[in-house]
């Protein structure tokens with residue numbers, strides 16, 4: 001399990017929650033989309049937001065909570081503003097992902113799984129993003145950066 | 159009954175064998191049901207009558223056409239079915255499943271007994287903090303069937319466990335004890351004293367039966383059941399129903415048979 005160091009969990013300002021929930025109809029099929037919306041807005045799933053979601057959808061809190069804990073991209077603790085995901089899949093591994101990871105850890109001053117104290121970055125690993133032809137690959141949020149080497153790594157907007 | 163209908167019925171009766179014994183089965187019945195109907199016992203763990211099947215423990219495997227299938231969900235579909243419930247392959251599969259479960263629940267009498275029957279020992283490679291729960295999900299399915307759905311199986315892989323939301327006392331729990339009642343390993347603990355019941359780190363006040371005074375239900379349970387709840391303990395409830403039936407006007411006309 002990657003460890004996390006979210007710092008002291010601050011009280012989250014949930015003023016916009018109502019509007020965020022109401023952007024989708026209160027139907028069970030919106031459970032996962034709304035969990036993702038909450039994750040995107042708050043960089044994690046604040047407890048109060050998960051409770052609010054269960055009420056809004058009329059679904060048992062236990063079920064909503066279980067779903068919220070199933071996916072790796074949904075987090076209980078705040079993630080950094082930007083997600084840096086190093087692919088450690090087979091193709092990337094063979095093309096030097098371990099060294100790439102080490103270089104990134106040094107560059108960001110973070111160990112795998114950590115979020116910086118300033119909340120700017122979270123460093124994670126994934127097991128193949130489906131872009132093996134571009135190995136080794138790093139994802140910055142939703143952007144794929146492939147064929148990384150020392151030079152192109154230095155060019156990453158980090 | 160129309161002729162066509164009875165023809166269909168006829169086609170729904172299948173003939174085959176279980177452990178070499180000739181057996182008649184209803185089309186679509188599970189192998190487990192069919193075996194039980196002729197007194198052949200298949201060990202089960204996650205399966206429980208009255209709860210939707212889930213097929214997660216794999217203890218009830220049997221062999222058919224050289225393949226292992228789980229009897230609690232596998233339906234009998236064709237004439238001439240042939241099922242083995244104790245073949246070497248079946249016994250080996252059960253032994254393996256039990257060796258994994260011994261890591262989860264090394265002290266549970268039900269698991270120890272089965273492990274003894276199948277000669278299973280814990281496999282240390284998969285040993286992780288045993289907690290007496292085999293993740294069969296019976297408790298969760300019982301809670302869901304009651305429409306309380308206060309607990310869930312949370313997390314994945316080794317981290318998976320039964321829990322209330324946020325690992326806190328579950329707000330929707332009404333203290334009914336259904337989860338503890340259906341748990342095969344006795345993992346869900348509760349206590350009762352001084353008219354109070356504790357389960358899932360929550361405390362409930364027990365309401366005495368209005369007739370005999372035995373405390374059976376919690377306040378929350380009665381509130382949850384609403385109008386359906388008489389508050390009577392099961393015994394007094396049965397007695398009241400029996401006397402109501404005795405005094406009831408007989409239905410005019412029809413026979414009393416089913």
Ligand code: SF4
Nearest residue numbers: 291292294295297341
């Ligand atoms: S607590 Fe008991 S019933 Fe619930 S999953 Fe664990 S072993 Fe099964």
Ligand code: FES
Nearest residue numbers: 087089092129131
């Ligand atoms: S292994 Fe990295 S993209 Fe497939």
Ligand code: FES
Nearest residue numbers: 204213215216230
């Ligand atoms: S009893 Fe059939 S899979 Fe558990």
